[in-house]
Amino acid sequence: MHVTRRFVLARTAALISVSALPLLPQRGWAVTTMTAGDLRIDSLSDGHLEFPPEFAFSIIPEGERDELLASLKIDPLAMVHSSLNVTLLRQGDHIVLFDVGSGPDFMPTAGKLAEALSLIDVSPEDVTDVIFTHGHPDHLWGLLDEFDEPLFPKAALKMGKVEFSYWTDPSTMDTISEERQSFAAGAMRRLTAIGDRMEQFDDDVEILPGIRAVLTPGHTPGHMSFAVGTPQEGIFVTGDFVTSLTGFARPDLGTATDHDPELAAQTRASMLARLADEDWQIIGYHLPDSGIGRVRRKGPAFSFESEI
Numbered sequence: 001m002h003v004t005r006r007f008v009l010a011r012t013a014a015l016i017s018v019s020a021l022p023l024l025p026q027r028g029w030a031v032t033t034m035t036a037g038d039l040r041i042d043s044l045s046d047g048h049l050e051f052p053p054e055f056a057f058s059i060i061p062e063g064e065r066d067e068l069l070a071s072l073k074i075d076p077l078a079m080v081h082s083s084l085n086v087t088l089l090r091q092g093d094h095i096v097l098f099d100v101g102s103g104p105d106f107m108p109t110a111g112k113l114a115e116a117l118s119l120i121d122v123s124p125e126d127v128t129d130v131i132f133t134h135g136h137p138d139h140l141w142g143l144l145d146e147f148d149e150p151l152f153p154k155a156a157l158k159m160g161k162v163e164f165s166y167w168t169d170p171s172t173m174d175t176i177s178e179e180r181q182s183f184a185a186g187a188m189r190r191l192t193a194i195g196d197r198m199e200q201f202d203d204d205v206e207i208l209p210g211i212r213a214v215l216t217p218g219h220t221p222g223h224m225s226f227a228v229g230t231p232q233e234g235i236f237v238t239g240d241f242v243t244s245l246t247g248f249a250r251p252d253l254g255t256a257t258d259h260d261p262e263l264a265a266q267t268r269a270s271m272l273a274r275l276a277d278e279d280w281q282i283i284g285y286h287l288p289d290s291g292i293g294r295v296r297r298k299g300p301a302f303s304f305e306s307e308i
């Protein structure tokens, strides 16, 4: 059976209208919608990334790999498909995107955000604010379209100060690992193209009403996450301080995509503890399905309880 994206969305809309449980997310092909208080949150799919398993699991010590992956029901030999969940928040007059996806130049399986936006009748011109978690390609490169024009022409663009400085520093090209040099060149090109439109913010400031920046470094030097609202009525946008189920089971291990694996592991362990204890609903950029769920303590570590 061939199911079109729009058909799935229409069915989802019907479900929402009869839903008596506003906090229960509803899944469409590319869009999952939930509400919390006066917030409306959509998890939009930018497509997915594909990694060979030997890259994705390289950081797990060989002697522990099979058992850990089996416990998470992950096939150690299959290509890893990593979700790309862009968060759209509608609150009052603001239409806020957290990150902008990969754009047309990163991977053929990614760069679908504009399609996902059209499914909910939001055009890129409608977006009032874009808040970045970090400068990696799958989060930043969607800033320009295939003609190198800014895709969100009316949005106020915001990135953490440390992160912006890192990617706009010409010496980053010399200090970044060789396999990430294309990341540095790509970030520099895009951040230069938008000129002084990028506003910079510090840790622990309220960027917009109800949206607080939380510095979560290690994945990249100035990586930011965002607490939106409260644990009772809100969502925590994690970005990439945790990117896979293995990160919950073994937060102490770095991941293949962390710039500073040791610092990333410290951040991951402390943030997962906070999110579990405060019982936040989270959206994880690379977590399965829509990335919406909760962090649970499990023995000395954690697990991800998907809610769609």
Ligand SMILES: [Zn+2]
Pocket: 136, 138, 139, 240, 285, 286
């Ligand atoms: Zn990412």
